[in-house]
Amino acid sequence: MTRRTRFAPSPSGHLHLGHAFSAWSAWQWAQENEAEFILRIEDIDTTRCKRAFEQSIFDDLIWLGLDWPLPVRRQSEHFDDYAGVLDKLRGLGVVYRCFKTRKEILEDIARAPHGLGEVYRGPSEPLSADEEAERVTRGDGFAWRLSLERCREHLGARYEAMRFEELGRGEQRADPAPLGDIILARKDVGTSYHIAVVHDDALQEISHIVRGEDLFELTPLHVLLQTLLGLPVPVYQHHRLLLDETGKRFAKRDKAATLKALREQGLMAEDVRQRF
């Protein structure tokens, strides 16, 4: 089987040094492992993502010395695919409509006996079918949440058996419990990063996912979705995060650390790679 990895940025700003390190890590891994490297544009947030930023991502990555096959998949052109995934999950009975406001959710969390920070573990009493239908008819806003309890019921022993391979660290148990019932879509936005990333990684036959360690805690949720949907579980490598001189992660608002700014100052790609 062809080994394939990807870099999947969101064009909601210019790439900074942290992104460059991430792109470079995936690219390097592909070079060292005779794997393909692809680029995917994750632009489901159509208010924050802009075509101008997408162009700047292409320019920055070419400047950095990367290349990738065309065409590049743009998630905003595939909302129907993601709606299909949500339908499948609804068909499995593992998602539910949650009409609660953020304030109500926080109150529920505060009342919960386990008190594990800001984690929502589902309603103590689910809405009846009639109440739900009434609220839908009324046009109330809601989120589709993944019920861990129903996932556990649906998957049985397969739930406890969920694992993924982390390069360099071996097999890891995929336990989504610390995340609680995560939002997978909203009434007006029929998808989320989780649905789109899991769908596209499978569609694009990504065998190895090299991405930042800030996403490590979400991996059990992605493995859960892959298991529910009957998709292969890729091998993961969560790389260290590149930090600035003060020890903080780069953020999109750090204008001075964008590749565009560094390029305009006359730095060469080699100078940037020295900082990795």
Ligand code: GLU
């Ligand atoms: N679009 C995600 C981001 O920019 C990519 C995450 C991933 O690699 O799975 O953070």
